Amino acid sequence: MWCARIMKARILIIEDHPPLARAMRRVLLADGYGVEWVSSGAEFWRRYRAQGADLVLLDLNLGAEDGMDIARDLVANTPVAVIMVxxxxxxxxxxxxxDTGADDYLVKPVVLDELRARIRAVLRRQFGAGEDRIQIGPAILMLTAQTLLCEESARSLELTAAETKxxxxxxxRVGRAVDRDTLLDGHVWEPGNRTADVHVGHIRAxxxxxxxxxxxxxxVRGIGYRLDVVRN
Incomplete structure (x- = not known):
């Protein structure tokens, strides 16, 4: 299931060097991804807001624009994964x-086979491939058992399947905003058409x-929700 989802991932390339951008796009299209290419930050935001993406390949040197600023905005306000190239x-x-929160960092000149491998690794993490537990600080989410544990307090709680997902x-995506559409995609849907807000409200309670x-x-106003870890 996760493998099929990875291969259907949407990748958005921000790169102002056309030969490299075309080479990356050609290879990734051959791998089965949906791939779009833009050459500026302004064009990127227009395309992202219109179509979204699962992964962004981000050049940092974009003429007068600094890709670090784009990365910070992405990490703070979207659920998308970011590989800096x-x-x-x-x-x-x-x-x-x-430190901006990028998922990986690849230095040019790019070896395309290495890029493909790094993309697969990031997407496996993004889509939770093969994992049965997620640990963030003292919090451990057991996916099969549908249980959240907190090591600090030695307390636990049971969750529904939708709440777990x-x-x-x-x-x-701890520390990042996750939009409601992502929270209610096919992997967290359950009968009854209950909204993300209802599920999140139950989790918080x-x-x-x-x-x-x-x-x-x-x-997160206008987007969805963000999870933070509270450390004593």
Whole structure:
């Protein structure tokens, strides 16, 4: 199931060097991904808002635009995964890029087979391939058991299938806004057409009732929700 979903992933390339962009697009289309290419930040935001994406390949040197600023906006306000593909190869550049919240950092010249492997690795994490537990700080979500544990307080709570999958989405993108459409995609749907807001409300109530304070879910206006870890 996860493998099929990965191969249907939508990838948006931001790259102002046409030969490299065309080469990446050609290889990724051959792998079965949906691929779009833009050459500027303004064009990227128009395309992303219109069509969305699962993964962004982001060049950092875009003329007058700085890809780091785009990355910060993406991490703060969207659920999309980000791989930086750039000529900036200094250690401090890599650290800065990863500290923005990017999922990976690849230095040019690009080896296309390595790029393909890194994309698969990021998408496996993005879609939760093969995992049965997710741990963020002291919080452990057991997917099959549909149970959340908090190591600090030694407390636990039981969740429904939909609540488990919604919480898994939030934990995989901890610190980032996750939109409602993502929370209610085919992997978190259950009969009854209950909204993401209802499910999230139930999760928040269960966290309070169980006295589990290591996770907090915050609404993000106009987008959806963000999960934060609370450390003592």
């Amino acid at each position: 750039t000529a900036r190869g200094k250690t401090e550049d890599r650290i800065q890029g990863l 919604i919480l898994a989405h939030l934990m995989r 269960k966290l309070r009732s169980a006295g589990i304070g290591c996770l907090r879910i915050h609404p």
